[in-house]
Amino acid sequence: MTSDIVPTPDERALHQRITEDLEAKIRSGAWPPGHRIPFEHELTAQYGCARATVNKAVSALAAAGLIERRRRAGSFVARPHIQSAVLEIPDIEAEVTRRGQAYGYVLLSKHVRPTDLGRPEEVALGANGALLEIACLHLADGRPLAAEHRLLNLSATPKAEAVDFSTLSPGAWLLRHVPWTEAEHRISAVNCEPAEARLLKIRPTQACLCVRRWTWRVGEGITFVRQLFPGDAYDLVARFTPGSAG
């Protein structure tokens, strides 16, 4: 039964209202997965508009993964598929500031060295020339929040060699100066090494959250970074609204 779709009074665009009406039916469960939604010509009649308008609305839901469209058959509420969520990747300075804490940064070391193809993370980066290797520490209210170890592919970002990273973190500099097109993160839990524990001022047995990130630009490796957070200092948060409610 589709006769209970009633356009709600609204000043937004009609196609958007149609999208929202349909989405409400799906998310509320009134239309379960597999349910066939009204044909475009039916919606055209219900809303008193052209088919192009209805098509735009339904296509938006299809693009969002809420419905599947099949020629000749119709459009159906999609079943759940992948389990994925949008993860907030920590821009540490922004996160610290958001928490209302004072952000601090300490450069620990910085030097240029050739790529070591024996290390998997450098192979994954795809660099084969000189790397700028940086170690630094991020502080929140003066207390260590994260230890960072970073590699910068100097053949992709030659300007980085001239930058003094003593007050500006490499992440902040990169964000502003080097565009990128792809990134991959790997998140794991690790027991830190004694030297890292001293840096972070934690017990050596304290579990740490380890975020490793590779960044590329059109296939060329830009940077690899490994950030170590004391497990009790940081939560990664991911929120998800599924493409389909099933």
Place this chain on the structure above:
Amino acid sequence: MTSDIVPTPDERALHQRITEDLEAKIRSGAWPPGHRIPFEHELTAQYGCARATVNKAVSALAAAGLIERRRRAGSFVARPHIQSAVLEIPDIEAEVTRRGQAYGYVLLSKHVRPTDLGRPEEVALGANGALLEIACLHLADGRPLAAEHRLLNLSATPKAEAVDFSTLSPGAWLLRHVPWTEAEHRISAVNCEPAEARLLKIRPTQACLCVRRWTWRVGEGITFVRQLFPGDAYDLVARFTPGSAG
């Protein structure tokens, strides 16, 4: 200069080809952030099509966050904004199977108890009636991969009380029987407790990845789950293609 947009020979839909042509310009860096892309009437002339077709192509890029559109001013390559990524949330059984390992499941305990409003995770769930509390273990090739502690809101999913979870994991049952609309994940690193270490057959000092997930359906709490992975057994992977290349 926009004269170098040349439609590539292709049998796909024209609007899609236009989208891809423009996206290539942006991702390659040929059009840097802030660059004004050709007006719709220019693209209309270049591709020899109606404005609606060009509009669909450009609107798709705007929806993806690659460009910003301003009335009267034009459309511009967007600057980077949020740092977010698509995180693959582990459906443990699927992940184990994907790795080519044998999946195993052990139910450890299961009982009904009232909601304890003294616990933050239960408050966040928003339940206030009876909960089904389940502890179980996920195995890969017979070895413990994850310890799971789950709460099911029985007022939202009364059918769960009659389910025998001795061979079917609550996650698998829920995925098939209970639709949900929102989820939140928190990921952290923890030192597990001795009992958990024995369950997972790891040293008590071994860092563990802790994934906590709350699931709601139209505002009503469905389930809370806490999964503990030995840090060396699991990597969460997140990949990201930014909405804008800058």
Place this chain on the structure above:
DNA sequence: CGGACAATTATGTCTAGACATAATCGACAT
């Protein structure tokens, strides 16, 4: 009963217009 085939039909895409809307820009006045 089962397979091949053709009719049907819903979606996919597109056109050539139209009017609405908002923001920029320039002209003008203060």
Place this chain on the structure above:
DNA sequence: ATGTCGATTATGTCTAGACATAATTGTCCG
């Protein structure tokens, strides 16, 4: 120099068609 206001213009939305495409469905035949 600054502020107001109207003309201009690019995008936002929509119409009423059209043809293409693919897949279901029924029909017919072996």
